[in-house]
Amino acid sequence: MDPILKVIDLQVSYYTDAGRATALAGATFSLNPGEKLGLVGESGSGKSTMALAMVRMIKPPGRIEAGQVLVDGVNLTALSEKEMLQARLSKIAYIPQGAMNSLNPVTRIGSQMTDAVRAHDRGASKTSIDDRCRLALESVDLKPGVAQMYAHELSGGMKQRVCIAIGILLKPKVIICDEPTSALDVVTQRQVMETIDRVKDQIGAAVILIGHDMGLMAQFVDKVAVMYAGRLMEVSTVSQMFTDPIHPYAKALISSLPRLDNKGVFQGIPGLAPSLLRLPSGCPFHPRCSQAMDICRTDIPPSVTLPGERAVLCHLFSEKVQL
Amino acid sequence: MTHLLELKNVSKVYSRGLLSKIATTALADISLTLESDKPTIMTVAGESGSGKTTLAMLLLGFITPTTGQIFYKGEDISQLRGAERMTYRREVQAVFQDPFAVFNPFYTVDHLLTVPINRFKLAKSKKEARGIMTDTLEAVGLHPDDVLGKFPHQLSGGQRQRINVARALVLRPKLLVADEPVSMVDASLRASILDTLRGLQRDYGVSIIYITHDLTTAYHIAKSIIVLYRGNVMEVGDVDTIIKDPQHPYTRLLIDSIPWPDLSRRWGETEIKAKESDISDHGTGCKFLARCPFAMDPCQNPPPLFRLSEYHAASCYQYEEQPGLPADQLSSVLPV
Amino acid sequence: MTTAAISQPDVLRPGRFTLVLRYLRRNLGLVLGLLIVLGLMVFTVHGLLTVDPKGAYPLAVRPKLPPSLQHPFGTDFFGRDLYSAMVVGLWQTALIGIIAGTLGTTIGVVLGFTAAYFGGIFDTTIKGICQILTPIPAFLIQVIIAGSIDKREVTIYTMAFIVLLFSWMGPTLVIRSQVLSMKERQFVLVSKLSGMGDIGIIFQEILPNLLPFIAAALVGQVFASMFASFYLAVLGLGPLREPLLGNIIWAAQSQGAFFNGWWWWPLIPAGAMVLILFSLALINMGLDELANPRIRRTE
Numbered sequence: 001m002d003p004i005l006k007v008i009d010l011q012v013s014y015y016t017d018a019g020r021a022t023a024l025a026g027a028t029f030s031l032n033p034g035e036k037l038g039l040v041g042e043s044g045s046g047k048s049t050m051a052l053a054m055v056r057m058i059k060p061p062g063r064i065e066a067g068q069v070l071v072d073g074v075n076l077t078a079l080s081e082k083e084m085l086q087a088r089l090s091k092i093a094y095i096p097q098g099a100m101n102s103l104n105p106v107t108r109i110g111s112q113m114t115d116a117v118r119a120h121d122r123g124a125s126k127t128s129i130d131d132r133c134r135l136a137l138e139s140v141d142l143k144p145g146v147a148q149m150y151a152h153e154l155s156g157g158m159k160q161r162v163c164i165a166i167g168i169l170l171k172p173k174v175i176i177c178d179e180p181t182s183a184l185d186v187v188t189q190r191q192v193m194e195t196i197d198r199v200k201d202q203i204g205a206a207v208i209l210i211g212h213d214m215g216l217m218a219q220f221v222d223k224v225a226v227m228y229a230g231r232l233m234e235v236s237t238v239s240q241m242f243t244d245p246i247h248p249y250a251k252a253l254i255s256s257l258p259r260l261d262n263k264g265v266f267q268g269i270p271g272l273a274p275s276l277l278r279l280p281s282g283c284p285f286h287p288r289c290s291q292a293m294d295i296c297r298t299d300i301p302p303s304v305t306l307p308g309e310r311a312v313l314c315h316l317f318s319e320k321v322q323l
Numbered sequence: 324m325t326h327l328l329e330l331k332n333v334s335k336v337y338s339r340g341l342l343s344k345i346a347t348t349a350l351a352d353i354s355l356t357l358e359s360d361k362p363t364i365m366t367v368a369g370e371s372g373s374g375k376t377t378l379a380m381l382l383l384g385f386i387t388p389t390t391g392q393i394f395y396k397g398e399d400i401s402q403l404r405g406a407e408r409m410t411y412r413r414e415v416q417a418v419f420q421d422p423f424a425v426f427n428p429f430y431t432v433d434h435l436l437t438v439p440i441n442r443f444k445l446a447k448s449k450k451e452a453r454g455i456m457t458d459t460l461e462a463v464g465l466h467p468d469d470v471l472g473k474f475p476h477q478l479s480g481g482q483r484q485r486i487n488v489a490r491a492l493v494l495r496p497k498l499l500v501a502d503e504p505v506s507m508v509d510a511s512l513r514a515s516i517l518d519t520l521r522g523l524q525r526d527y528g529v530s531i532i533y534i535t536h537d538l539t540t541a542y543h544i545a546k547s548i549i550v551l552y553r554g555n556v557m558e559v560g561d562v563d564t565i566i567k568d569p570q571h572p573y574t575r576l577l578i579d580s581i582p583w584p585d586l587s588r589r590w591g592e593t594e595i596k597a598k599e600s601d602i603s604d605h606g607t608g609c610k611f612l613a614r615c616p617f618a619m620d621p622c623q624n625p626p627p628l629f630r631l632s633e634y635h636a637a638s639c640y641q642y643e644e645q646p647g648l649p650a651d652q653l654s655s656v657l658p659v
Numbered sequence: 660m661t662t663a664a665i666s667q668p669d670v671l672r673p674g675r676f677t678l679v680l681r682y683l684r685r686n687l688g689l690v691l692g693l694l695i696v697l698g699l700m701v702f703t704v705h706g707l708l709t710v711d712p713k714g715a716y717p718l719a720v721r722p723k724l725p726p727s728l729q730h731p732f733g734t735d736f737f738g739r740d741l742y743s744a745m746v747v748g749l750w751q752t753a754l755i756g757i758i759a760g761t762l763g764t765t766i767g768v769v770l771g772f773t774a775a776y777f778g779g780i781f782d783t784t785i786k787g788i789c790q791i792l793t794p795i796p797a798f799l800i801q802v803i804i805a806g807s808i809d810k811r812e813v814t815i816y817t818m819a820f821i822v823l824l825f826s827w828m829g830p831t832l833v834i835r836s837q838v839l840s841m842k843e844r845q846f847v848l849v850s851k852l853s854g855m856g857d858i859g860i861i862f863q864e865i866l867p868n869l870l871p872f873i874a875a876a877l878v879g880q881v882f883a884s885m886f887a888s889f890y891l892a893v894l895g896l897g898p899l900r901e902p903l904l905g906n907i908i909w910a911a912q913s914q915g916a917f918f919n920g921w922w923w924w925p926l927i928p929a930g931a932m933v934l935i936l937f938s939l940a941l942i943n944m945g946l947d948e949l950a951n952p953r954i955r956r957t958e
Contacts, residue, residue, distance in 0.1 A: 017678055042509050043480070156371075185370035185536060190580040190590055212510050215539070215582035219590050242586050256511055257584045269511050272479060383852065412854055424845035429867040435849070438863075442854030490853065 003030035004206050005174050010067030012046075012053045014276075015060075021276035023049040023062065025230040028303065029311070031206040031223075033173070036197075038217035038238070039210045040253075041227035042273050047210045048097070050227070051176045055094045056084050072173050090120055093167040097179040100159035103151040109162055110147030116166055136165040139199050141191075157188035161195055171203045178210045193220050214257055218242055223309075226250045229274055229284035232303075235311040247312050248289045283315065291316060325397035327359035327497060327530065328382070332651065333391035334554075335377050350374040350381070351554045352391070354651040359396075359497060361659045362530040364521070366541040366562060369551035370577075375534045377554075379502045382532065383417055413443055416491035418520075420503035422483035425490075426475035432483070433471055435490050436460075443494060459489045463519050481512035488519055492527065499523065502534045517544050538581055542566045547634075547657040550574050553610040556628065556650075560635035561658045571637040573611045609639075617641055634658045689945025695938035699749065699931070706746030714743030715902040726923050733923040735907070736914045741927055744902035749931065751815050751903055755888045758819040759826060760881030767830025767880075768873060774831070775838035776861055786835070789828040797825035801887070805896035813898040815888075822887040830876040837872050841865050875946070882939045889932055904928040 012024035024046045031037055039047045052058050054069050056076060069076040071091050079087060088094070096102070104112055113133040117124060134144050140161040151159060160180060167175055177196065181189040193216070200207050209221055217224055217238065224241040226234045226249060234247035245251045252269045271288035274280055280287055286296040295315050304317045335350040351374075357363070369375045380386045381393060384400050393400050395411050403411050419425055426435060436456045439445070446452035457467040463485045470482055478486075484504065491499055501520060505513040521544055523529045535541050541548060541562060548562040550571065558571040569575045580590055608623040609615070615622070621640045628636045628648040636648045636656045648656060683690050713719055717737035726733040732741035774785040801821050808817065841847070842865065850864050891897055892905025895913070899906055911925035 017681065042511060186538075186580045186582075187370065187576060189582075213582065214510065215584040218584045218586055219582040239586055242584065253511065254584075256514060385848070385851075409854065412852070417849075417852055419845060419849070421845060425849045427846040427850075427864055427868065435853075438850060438855060439853035442859075490849070494853075 002032075004033045004072055005031040006068070006070040007050075007054065008068040008070070010050070010053055010069065011065040012049050012058055012062060013065050014062045016277070019277050022230050022279065023276055024053060026067070027232050029225060029232060029235055031174070031208070033204050033206055034200065035223065036200070036207045036209065036221040038221035038224045039208060039227060040212055040214060040217060040224060042212065044229075044273055044276065045227040046230040047227050048178055049230075051094060051096075051178055051208070051210055054174075054176065055088055055092055057094070086120060089116060089167070089172060090170040091172055092174045092176070093170075093172040094176045095163050095167045095178065095180060097182065099163040099180075100156060100183070103159060103162065105151050107150075108147065109149055109151065109154075113147065113166055113169060116169055120170060132169055133165075136169050137162075139168060139202055140165045140195050155188075156184050157192060160184060160188075160192050164192070164196060164199065168199055168203060168205075172205060174206050174208065175200065176208045176210070179212075180209070181216070182211070182213075189216070196220075214253065226253065229279055230276060231284065231313055232311070233285070233313050235309075237309060240308065240310060246306075246310070246317070247314050248291050248316075249285050252290075283313075325359075326356040326394070327396065328355070328357040329394040329397075330355040330381075331392050331394070333381060333388045333393060335374075335381060335386065336389045348554045349377040350551075352650055353378075353556060354391075354653055355549075356654040357498070357530050358659070359530075362524050362528045363547065363657075363659045364524050364531045364533055364545045365657065366533045366535065366545035366548040367551060368535060368538055368541055368548055368577075370536050372553060373551040374554040375536075375551055376502060378551075379417065379500050379532075379534055382498075382500050383415060384411070409443070413494045414497040415500070416494055416496040416498070417500040417502065418484075418487050418491055418504045421507055422480050422487060423475060425487055426483065428475065431472055431474055432478065432486055435486060436493055439490060439494050445493065455493060456489075459493050460486070462492060462522075463489045464515065465489070480508050481516065484508050484512075484516055485519065488516070488523070492523060492529075495527065496529055499529050499531045500534065501531055503536070504533075505540060506535070506537060513540065520544065538566060538578065539583070546659065549653075549657075550577070555610050555625070556638055556653065557611065558635075558637045559628070559653060560632075560656050564632070564635050570631060570635070570642065571611075571639050572615045572617055572641075574637075576614070628653070630656065686945050688941045692938045692941030692943075692945055695934055695941070699934065699938075703746055703749045703753065706742070707750060710743045710746050712743060712747050714740035715747040716900065719743075723921060725921075732927050733921075735910065735924045736916075736921070737910065739902060739907075741907075741923065744907060745904075745927060745931060748902040748904045748907065748928065751901055752885050752888060755815055755819045755822065756881040756885035758816070759823040759884035759887075760877060762819075762823050763826045763880045763884070764830050764873065764877045766827040767834050767876060770827075770831045771834025772838055772861060772865075775835045776842060776857070776865075782835075785831065789832050792825070793828050793832075795825075798890070801825060801891060802894065802896065805891055810899065813896070815898055815901060815903070818888050818891065818897060819884070821891070822884045826880060826883060826887070830880060833872065833876055834869065837869055838865060841868060878942075882935075885935065904932055 007027055007029050010024055010027045011022075014021045014023055027050060029037070039050065041047050049058070049062075053064050054076070056064070058064055064077060067077060071087070074087070074091065076084065076087060076092065103109070110133060113136065114129050117129045117132055133147055137144055137146055142158065142161055142165065146154070146158070146162065154162065164180070175196075180196070181192050184192060196207060197220070209217070211217065221238055224236060224238055225232050226241075226247065228249050234241070234245065234250045236245070241250065242254060245254050256269060269288060274284055274287070282298045283289070283292075283296045283301050286292040289296065293315060299315070301313050301315045302318050303311055303313050305311050306317065330353060332352050332354055333350070334348065334352050336346050336348050338346045357365070367375045367378060377386070381388055387401055395415065398407065398411075400411055426432060433456070436459070437452065440452045440455060446455055456471065460467045460470065465482060465485050470478060470486060475483060488504075499520075504520065505516050508516060517540060520531060520533070524531055533541060533545055545562045547560065548565055549556055550558040550565070550573070552573050558565055558569065558574045565574060566578060569578050582590055607625070609626050612618055612622050619640060621643070626638050626640050628638045628650065629642040629645040630636045630648045631642060631645055634656055717739055719738055720730065720734050720740045722734055722736055722738040724730055724734040730740050730742060732745060734740055735744070770785050774782040801824070804821055804824075805813070847860055847864055850860055855864070888897070888903065889905040892903045893909050895909045897903050897906050897909075907928045908925050911921070916922070916924040
């Protein structure tokens with residue numbers, strides 16, 4: 001099966017008054033149709049930048065320096081503005097953080113959905129648009145009557161499901177959800193995630209879930225990618241990540257998670273994430289790494305592909321160091 | 324022996340509308356006591372709309388109860404004046420959810436600490452004040468030189484939240500209300516901030532009321548737990564027992580929906596019977612009736628608490644064989 | 660080997676002065692506006708120090724002379740040296756603006772704070788009065804008032820008062836709404852927990868955060884008052900002896916200056932007023948760009 005999404009060496013920088021910050025230092029990964037990828041990392045690790053770069057919504061002073069984003073064979077970074085406008089929502093959909101608070105408060109839900117469709121297909125007939133909207137609302141388990149309501153009449157969970165509905169209106173191949181449930185209760189969160197699962201099956205899309213709740217990742221995704229200081233430190237399947245993480249940062253992250261059998265034992269990761277303006281030399285994690293070697297201070301580790309669809313960015317696994 | 328804190332049949336009802344008053348019960352009749360000689364950490368858990376924030380505001384004296392009274396060291400807090408009020412204000416402190424919003428953007432972070440020191444005259448000179456600030460910052464795990472003199476936006480979320488805890492600690496409170504103190508902090512830093520809070524109870528004898536919707540953190544820090552749903556107590560008792568083996572259908576649903584970072588524990592074993600948004604009937608029976616898979620006839624009347632063991636009680640007719648627990652004796656089922 | 664908390668030295672940030680200069684390079688509108696205001700101020704101050712103020716009044720010099728070396732702006736029908744008139748006039752216009760503007764803003768701050776922070780009857784009263792007075796066409800009332808005062812009693816202070824009468828509501832409502840929103844902010848709640856009383860909260864917590872708004876309101880009020888005095892004077896309702904810009908134009912109009920070929924007479928004060936308003940517009944646009952990051956241009 002050919003991957004539906006291929007990100008190749010994506011690089012993004014921000015040019016600020018204080019210098020150039022490397023937000024994304026070359027990300028490479030791929031996704032098959034129907035697969036779910038979880039993108040985790042601390043704040044400032046580059047996860048939202050990755051999402052914005054994939055839909056080409058990086059605004060100055062940020063810039064995509066290099067790289068390709070191939071969705072269904074089409075390289076999004078090479079498209080013109082106009083073509084990209086068409087590609088957004090129809091090929092790749094992005095549901096940003098806090099989307100539910102960005103619904104237009106003065107127009108009905110239905111007209112917001114209609115606007116989204118019209119922007120891609122001016123000539124579509126009213127009935128075909130209405131049908132699309134109704135189907136989208138049904139997929140997220142909302143009654144068609146919701147189209148006549150205003151945003152403030154809906155609860156948090158319902159608003160988030162509306163945002164998902166808007167995201168799937170044009171049956172995109174890739175759906176990116178950035179912290180879709182951070183403001184929702186545990187039970188509503190479960191409902192919304194189950195909705196995303198169902199919807200993904202219906203339209204055969206791949207899903208990227210961005211967040212920092214490892215528990216949510218464990219319950220929902222197939223693959224997990226851990227980011228740190230703009231780099232993908234480890235990409236593994238979800239069972240590999242939670243039972244046998246290999247990158248020192250991923251290991252520390254997993255062992256700091258609270259579990260039912262380790263009450264009262266707190267294990268944080270000492271130190272702070274580096275500023276993107278002043279990244280450490282070599283591997284960005286080496287100041288906090290319990291297994292740092294001399295080479296980690298000088299050389300950026302290569303990305304090594306291991307059997308079982310794993311990729312890891314660490315000198316511990318590069319051939320040079322293997323004795 | 325007067326209790327440190329006593330809530331006697333406290334409730335809070337909001338009514339809207341000019342002609343036809345629509346009443347929303349934020350918190351229904353709740354009674355609670357906390358002792359001063361046994362500092363403990365108690366969790367009040369619930370989703371949004373459960374009444375937990377209302378409870379925090381009532382305890383801090385920012386809103387007044389519709390019925391019932393709140394006593395601090397035997398005195399009704401709404402009647403306190405002058406020096407006694409200042410004592411109450413000093414000894415009952417809070418840490419809030421948003422680490423950034425508590426800072427006045429005009430000042431450096433020092434301002435957050437100097438204000439209470441000045442207001443409560445904790446230091447006789449600037450040097451002494453600075454000493455208190457450095458000591459307290461170190462007690463919460465910060466290097467004073469790293470944070471003093473800086474503006475809030477120059478520090479990380481974790482550092483800001485620790486300064487918030489320091490602000491509360493400076494006043495040497497007896498009771499600390501922590502309203503979602505780590506939910507807006509990076510997951511990797513939560514553990515250490517919770518550890519700091521636990522240290523307050525252990526080393527400074529502070530009783531903590533930890534309010535949250537995140538049962539995983541509650542499990543790790545608290546001893547007792549009260550589960551609220553739409554203003555009513557659903558289940559109460561020892562935190563280990565309730566989280567490992569919940570008896571109330573709502574608590575079961577809650578625990579079941581927690582995404583544990585553990586692949587062997589899949590969420591969603593209980594089905595979600597009805598979505599919260601579809602409920603329009605706010606009737607007079609058990610608050611959980613519309614979503615409860617075990618709904619029975621008696622549930623049309625609000626169920627009282629039934630005692631299931633020494634430190635466990637649930638408000639559900641499934642347990643009506645068990646001895647009833649009068650609402651004002653709620654604290655007897657809380658371990659300390 | 661892991662280290663404990665690593666602090667972030669902000670070595671990379673260039674000095675504040677460099678940042679300000681770099682910003683100004685991008686925001687030319689703001690720079691131009693500020694330069695014009697600066698230029699007018701220099702002109703006025705220099706003029707006040709060098710020029711004989713008596714020349715600004717009628718019958719001082721030979722009338723109806725076009726601009727020359729001796730009279731750089733010419734003279735008018737009544738024998739004013741227009742250069743002196745401009746200097747004194749600009750100064751007086753500025754004075755009206757400053758008096759009415761500052762008083763208006765101060766009233767706004769005091770009433771706005773009282774209404775918002777203490778609420779209840781204060782809020783209802785103050786808000787009510789503002790809301791009733793605002794839709795009333797101030798211009799009309801000002802004309803009526805100015806027109807009914809005996810011509811000989813109108814001074815620049817009377818003008819300032821008339822202008823003030825209808826300008827204090829704006830700042831009051833703006834400050835009130837800012838305080839209302841700020842009073843709910845969490846840092847105010849935490850101050851209460853830290854033992855601060857109402858007065859402390861008003862002066863130490865809320866007021867410092869409102870300084871930008873108050874400054875903006877002040878600038879706006881000063882300019883608005885200057886303009887109000889201008890249009891009242893143009894209608895002939897000002898203190899006619901004084902060389903206010905509007906007065907000069909009114910006088911020029913009433914003597915048919917253009918038809919008589921004395922083009923310098925109305926043109927020069929009009930030009931000055933245009934410059935003042937143009938600079939205000941530029942500064943406004945420039946500040947808008949500064950305050951609103953979304954339309955901010957970047958290097």
